[in-house]
Amino acid sequence: GGQRQYVAGLAVYYAKGNQEGRSDKGVILNGIYYGKDLVLEAGLRGNVANPGAAFGPSQYVxxxxxxxxxRAVIVRAERAKETYQVLTTGTEKVDFMSHSIGVQWRERMTRDGLLILGLGYYKNPSYARTSIDVGWRWSFR
Known part of the structure; x- marks a missing residue:
């Protein structure tokens, strides 16, 4: 029969900000199922942002x-409680929800080259944005 594979992941991270006292640290827990021409992934992130030790969890699938x-098509959605957003007025927005969704198309063009095209959408209470991504991945085989 077909081979199936399940993977669980656990990661921790720390990122220091450009300004004094700004940092993020957190943990990511995810699970992945590999099937024939199908991969399912879901994850949880717990982030603590400073100053203020603000907690911002997120979930994605x-x-x-x-x-x-x-050829591959990837669809990804994420929901997050974000901790800080610096606005153009110099003020900060704290503790708000955001949502994002993305679709990516990967097409093998050569033995070592992969064309990547993507569309993304992000929204929070302050603004929404749409993005278009174009990329090329070169494999060293």
Missing amino acids: AVTFGSDER
């Missing part, structure tokens, strides 16, 4: 159809 050997 992603589905990959196909594989990088020929």
Whole structure:
């Protein structure tokens, strides 16, 4: 029969900000299921931002159809409680929800080259943005 694979991940991180007293630290827990031409991934992140030790959890889910050997389509959605956003007025927005969704198309163009095209959408109470991504991945095989 077909081979199935389950993977669980645990990661910790720390990031120091450009301004004194600004930092982020947290933990990520995720699970991945690898099937034939299908990958399912879901994860949780717990982030603590300073100053103020503000807690901002997030959750995401992603589905990959196909594989990088020929063609893949990836759909990803995330919901997060964000801790800080510095506004153009110099003020900060604290403790707010955001949502994002993205779709990415990966197409094998050569033995070592992969074309990547993506669309993304992000929204929080202050603004929304749409993005277009174009990239090329070169594999050293």
